[in-house]
Amino acid sequence: MSNEIETDKEKKVTRKSSPPIKVYCLPEEKLRIEAQAERAGMSAARYLREVGQGYQIKGVVDFEQVRELARINGDLGRLGGLLKLWLTDDVRTAQFGQSTILAVLSKIEATQEEMGKVMTKVVMPRSES
Structure with missing residues (x-):
């Protein structure tokens, strides 16, 4: 008889199966933590x-701003396609005059x-409120 534990019968340790650490905090502290986590x-x-x-949270990006950048990028792509x-x-752009093209270039710049x-x-960096 051997005292070795068979690895296939061992349970895998996961966070969900581990005991939690409870942290008591005031409602405003909880809101601040949740806001920082969301950011x-x-x-x-x-x-x-x-x-x-001990990990420092770096590269905090506002996802709404990233969505806005994606929208703007799409606008630039459409304007670039029109210019191309x-x-x-x-033939679809034969009726475009110089004023139309200048307007497209102005829109791209804006x-x-x-x-x-x-x-x-x-x-x-965000300023603390």
Whole structure:
């Protein structure tokens, strides 16, 4: 007889099967923790677990701003496609005059400025309220 434990009969240890750590906090502290976790794109449990183990939360990105950047990127893609059609003398753009093309270029420039503003919001550190 051997005292060795068979590995296929062992239960895998998971977080869900481990005992939780309870943290008591005031309602406003709970709200602040949940808000910080949301800004980091994490659940409150994951946020607290990582902070508690000494990890610094980096690269906090506001997901709404990322969505806004994706929308602006789509606008730039559509405007670029329109400009490309005009430059290739596509028949669908034969009626485009110089004023139309200048308006498209102006819109591209304005959209790039808008994207730059959103990108600045994403990378600039947030001030604590």
